[in-house]
Amino acid sequence: MRREAGMSVALVALCLLLWLSNPDFLGSSNLVNLLRQLSMLGIFSIGMGFVIISGGIDLSIGSVIGLTGVLIAKVSSPNAPGLGYPLWVGILVGLGAALLVGLLQGLLITRLRLQPFIVTLGGMLLLRGVSQTIVEGGTLSLGGSPLLRLANGGVLAVDGDPLLPYPLLLFAGVALLASYVLHFTVFGRYLFALGGSREAAEYSGISVRTVETSSYVISAGLGGVAGVCYAAYIGQMSQQVGIAYEMYAIAAAVLGGCSLRGGEGTILGIVIGSAMMRVIDNGINMFQLPYVDADGVPRTWRLDPNWTFVIIGAVILLAVVLDQVFHLLHARRRLHNSSRKEGSRTAGALQGPLSKPKPES
Amino acid sequence: MTSSAPLLEMRGIGKRFVGVTALEGVSLSLQAGEVLALMGENGAGKSTLMKVLGGLHQPDSGEIRVAGQPVVLDSVARAQELGIALIHQELMLAPNLDIAANLFLGREQGPQARHSRLARYLGPLPQRRLREQSQRLLERVGLRLPASTPVARLTPGQMQLCEIAKALGQNARILIMDEPTSSLTAGESEQLFRIIAQLKAEQIGIIYISHRMDEVLALADRITVLRDARHVGDLTREQASHDQIVSLMVGRQLSGQYFPARAAPPERELGLEIEDLWVPGAPCAVSFRAYRGQILGFAGLVGSGRTELMQAIFGATRPLSGSMRLGGAPFRADSPREAIRRGVFLAPEDRKRQGLVLPMTVAENTSLPDIASYARLGWLDRRRERSVAEQEMKRLNTKASSPAQRVVNLSGGNQQKVVLGKWLAMSPRVLILDEPTRGIDVGAKAEIYRHVAALADSGVCVLMVSSDMEEILGMSDRVVVMHERRLVGVLEREELSQHRLAHLMTGGAPLEAAG
Numbered sequence A: 001m002r003r004e005a006g007m008s009v010a011l012v013a014l015c016l017l018l019w020l021s022n023p024d025f026l027g028s029s030n031l032v033n034l035l036r037q038l039s040m041l042g043i044f045s046i047g048m049g050f051v052i053i054s055g056g057i058d059l060s061i062g063s064v065i066g067l068t069g070v071l072i073a074k075v076s077s078p079n080a081p082g083l084g085y086p087l088w089v090g091i092l093v094g095l096g097a098a099l100l101v102g103l104l105q106g107l108l109i110t111r112l113r114l115q116p117f118i119v120t121l122g123g124m125l126l127l128r129g130v131s132q133t134i135v136e137g138g139t140l141s142l143g144g145s146p147l148l149r150l151a152n153g154g155v156l157a158v159d160g161d162p163l164l165p166y167p168l169l170l171f172a173g174v175a176l177l178a179s180y181v182l183h184f185t186v187f188g189r190y191l192f193a194l195g196g197s198r199e200a201a202e203y204s205g206i207s208v209r210t211v212e213t214s215s216y217v218i219s220a221g222l223g224g225v226a227g228v229c230y231a232a233y234i235g236q237m238s239q240q241v242g243i244a245y246e247m248y249a250i251a252a253a254v255l256g257g258c259s260l261r262g263g264e265g266t267i268l269g270i271v272i273g274s275a276m277m278r279v280i281d282n283g284i285n286m287f288q289l290p291y292v293d294a295d296g297v298p299r300t301w302r303l304d305p306n307w308t309f310v311i312i313g314a315v316i317l318l319a320v321v322l323d324q325v326f327h328l329l330h331a332r333r334r335l336h337n338s339s340r341k342e343g344s345r346t347a348g349a350l351q352g353p354l355s356k357p358k359p360e361s
Numbered sequence B: 001m002t003s004s005a006p007l008l009e010m011r012g013i014g015k016r017f018v019g020v021t022a023l024e025g026v027s028l029s030l031q032a033g034e035v036l037a038l039m040g041e042n043g044a045g046k047s048t049l050m051k052v053l054g055g056l057h058q059p060d061s062g063e064i065r066v067a068g069q070p071v072v073l074d075s076v077a078r079a080q081e082l083g084i085a086l087i088h089q090e091l092m093l094a095p096n097l098d099i100a101a102n103l104f105l106g107r108e109q110g111p112q113a114r115h116s117r118l119a120r121y122l123g124p125l126p127q128r129r130l131r132e133q134s135q136r137l138l139e140r141v142g143l144r145l146p147a148s149t150p151v152a153r154l155t156p157g158q159m160q161l162c163e164i165a166k167a168l169g170q171n172a173r174i175l176i177m178d179e180p181t182s183s184l185t186a187g188e189s190e191q192l193f194r195i196i197a198q199l200k201a202e203q204i205g206i207i208y209i210s211h212r213m214d215e216v217l218a219l220a221d222r223i224t225v226l227r228d229a230r231h232v233g234d235l236t237r238e239q240a241s242h243d244q245i246v247s248l249m250v251g252r253q254l255s256g257q258y259f260p261a262r263a264a265p266p267e268r269e270l271g272l273e274i275e276d277l278w279v280p281g282a283p284c285a286v287s288f289r290a291y292r293g294q295i296l297g298f299a300g301l302v303g304s305g306r307t308e309l310m311q312a313i314f315g316a317t318r319p320l321s322g323s324m325r326l327g328g329a330p331f332r333a334d335s336p337r338e339a340i341r342r343g344v345f346l347a348p349e350d351r352k353r354q355g356l357v358l359p360m361t362v363a364e365n366t367s368l369p370d371i372a373s374y375a376r377l378g379w380l381d382r383r384r385e386r387s388v389a390e391q392e393m394k395r396l397n398t399k400a401s402s403p404a405q406r407v408v409n410l411s412g413g414n415q416q417k418v419v420l421g422k423w424l425a426m427s428p429r430v431l432i433l434d435e436p437t438r439g440i441d442v443g444a445k446a447e448i449y450r451h452v453a454a455l456a457d458s459g460v461c462v463l464m465v466s467s468d469m470e471e472i473l474g475m476s477d478r479v480v481v482m483h484e485r486r487l488v489g490v491l492e493r494e495e496l497s498q499h500r501l502a503h504l505m506t507g508g509a510p511l512e513a514a515g
Helices: A002-021 A028-053 A061-076 A087-111 A116-135 A148-152 A166-184 A186-196 A198-203 A208-234 A245-255 A267-286 A305-346 B046-053 B076-081 B099-103 B117-122 B127-140 B156-169 B186-201 B213-219 B242-250 B306-313 B336-341 B351-355 B362-374 B382-396 B412-424 B442-457 B469-475 B498-505
Strands: A139-141 A154-158 A161-165 A236-238 A288-292 A298-302 B008-017 B020-030 B035-039 B061-066 B069-071 B084-087 B174-178 B205-209 B222-227 B230-236 B270-278 B286-291 B295-299 B321-326 B329-331 B344-347 B430-434 B461-465 B478-483 B486-492
Touching: A002 A267, A002 A305, A028 A061, A028 A161, A028 A166, A028 A186, A028 A208, A028 A245, A028 A267, A061 A087, A061 A116, A061 A139, A061 A208, A061 A236, A061 A245, A087 A116, A087 A208, A116 A139, A148 A161, A148 A166, A148 A208, A154 A166, A161 A166, A166 A186, A166 A208, A166 A267, A186 A198, A186 A208, A186 B099, A186 B117, A198 A208, A208 A236, A245 A267, A245 A305, A267 A305, B008 B046, B020 B035, B020 B046, B020 B061, B020 B205, B035 B046, B035 B213, B035 B242, B046 B084, B046 B174, B046 B205, B076 B084, B084 B156, B099 B127, B099 B156, B127 B156, B156 B186, B186 B205, B186 B213, B213 B242, B222 B242, B230 B242, B242 B442, B270 B306, B270 B461, B286 B295, B286 B461, B286 B486, B295 B306, B295 B442, B295 B469, B295 B498, B306 B344, B306 B430, B306 B461, B336 B344, B344 B412, B351 B412, B362 B382, B362 B412, B382 B412, B382 B442, B412 B442, B442 B461, B442 B469, B461 B469, B469 B498, B478 B498, B486 B498
Parallel strands: B020 B230, B035 B205, B035 B222, B084 B174, B174 B205, B295 B461, B295 B478, B344 B430, B430 B461
Antiparallel strands: A139 A236, A154 A161, A288 A298, B008 B020, B008 B061, B061 B069, B222 B230, B270 B286, B270 B321, B321 B329, B478 B486
């Protein structure tokens, strides 16, 4: 929980700083938009978290998001190249495709013992191409579709803006359910065991292939759910939607305390990590400092948005560096203590009841 | 036990892997409340036999009966159901989970729960019940730790006890222990032996695999010996003796001269001088001298700081202070690379990780520390690499199909020979051997002893860390004794005795009169 606590403090401090520099940061229109984006990132980052905790990686999640959205647009868009089926058919097709992708990738990884990195890298490229062929290089508009209300609507309207947009409610539901599954069920325990030591899991009689395959189905499934939200949010599906999102999900999970070695992480951490990613991104637009220039004219200084990636990258590196420094300090202290204890424990150990004096290794 | 059916009976078990017969017509039986020692050189088939019992391998032929009933052990889960628990040499615990999670891993819902898999997976985890049950199991094995302790924080000995607790939690009636003491301290081993005695009293049958003769003779009620995939003998405790077991294992009477004779070097010539070397974590600095042509033994308990001292000499860790001289000239290794350049080599304790690159071939491992000398303008001379490796294989009698065989497929003894070979190919001045024969079978041990002795006789300065008392006594010209990271004594060959060593190693004051 060390990482979660540290990140929460950092997140609150960052929000405070942004609000002080620019009160609009917590103004309803920015806040609602931030929550919407945060929720969509959070949903598929949780999916990624399941895979990472079980010791794998899912690079295809961005393409799954794109594919789901494109399929929904193709099947149920009322406009020209769309087929005009009811919305639920489109959502069913999109989510079904996502789950199927997860299942196939999971089976390739567990049955053929292929490396997750390669399988999902292939999936990422292949699905991106599939999306491209469906939109035929152009865009599919969802204008006029009831789906758009999913992103724009919500409950508790204030000044015309819903205070709780639907994606946020969806995210909260996903996070609660995922917390239960990951931290309070047998299946969650197996995911951690698998990530911590595949052999220990296998030798304990756990069906590791089922558990591992499930993690990819969950990841792709949540990618699909996020894909529905993005389709509603953007309203125009092109093959560009979701590109590089897998990297944001990995970053959010790692910021939140997941280890890419597997076996470590919490849903709470992933939620905080996702929030951190979005707040930084939003903060780069919102941050401003008033100053008076040489001619005595008051001006505001803003961050150059071209620095977005530099800042996000630096924050990720800073987080893992700090984490590692704490980890090393902690380990050194423990080594110190245990070596002192070890000495006193082994003294006199040979005067046991059973044997003649003999050294042990 | 006089009851009709033994607890476990294996009859005529056969198992073949591609091109290798791992087991052929092997039989054994185990009574309740009995300790059966299973012995044999590495590769004799012990591990395969145990994996058959654990449900990890299916035999090609033969019959297994548990309490008189024929059974098919086709999965780990099935073996567990029948009360068979396998405690692996490489402890199989998930380090990121706590003790309670590990003890009940795979059996969280209890044996009575027979729901569908979905209900089982998504049902709530009975955390509190698991903690309580775990705590009771930990008490049974004498481990005084909260069940919520992460496994990553445990010592190897505590992990071993956890594995036993896990088996007890499965209501195991047949417990298989594979080299359980290989990573335990003396105190932990004693505790393990007490628990074994207690389990016997509870009518649990134990199959005990070990290379340590004294342990086996002290613990086992009966001994079954395997050799070359076959069953070659059963001995009762009364019949068994050290020599007899060894001769069954190797198929020949080992000559009493297990350790090679050493000619005392005519004159002492300084090899390595260590002056006030302070190793990180040690309470004080150490000084000693090692001579050319001699084997300097390092005796001590696990954790006595011997490995750390050797790593500092080899430049793998940096000492806090002190100086070293090599053949009279100042020597300071800031990295293993520097030590190697000066002819100071280390055959490390953790052979599989620090000594070898397992997926690489014998030839590639042999050339690795000296790879630059095999290259001309950056182009590797593979033919020379191969011929050097072949030469070392011949010198050390390494059993590998060719220099192109991957070392991961070799037995422990042959792997150690590859480690030795890579250093011999570079003509060492100082060779440090850290537990050179751990986990190595008797035949290969004798060969390694011969080569080490020959090396010393040729003028190399050998430092040998060993926790095997016989090895220290049999091989060393002088012995440095360490205790709690301090140097507590240096004994000349004439002064050596088991009693004296044990006394010093456990922190006793130096004895004046020989014990």
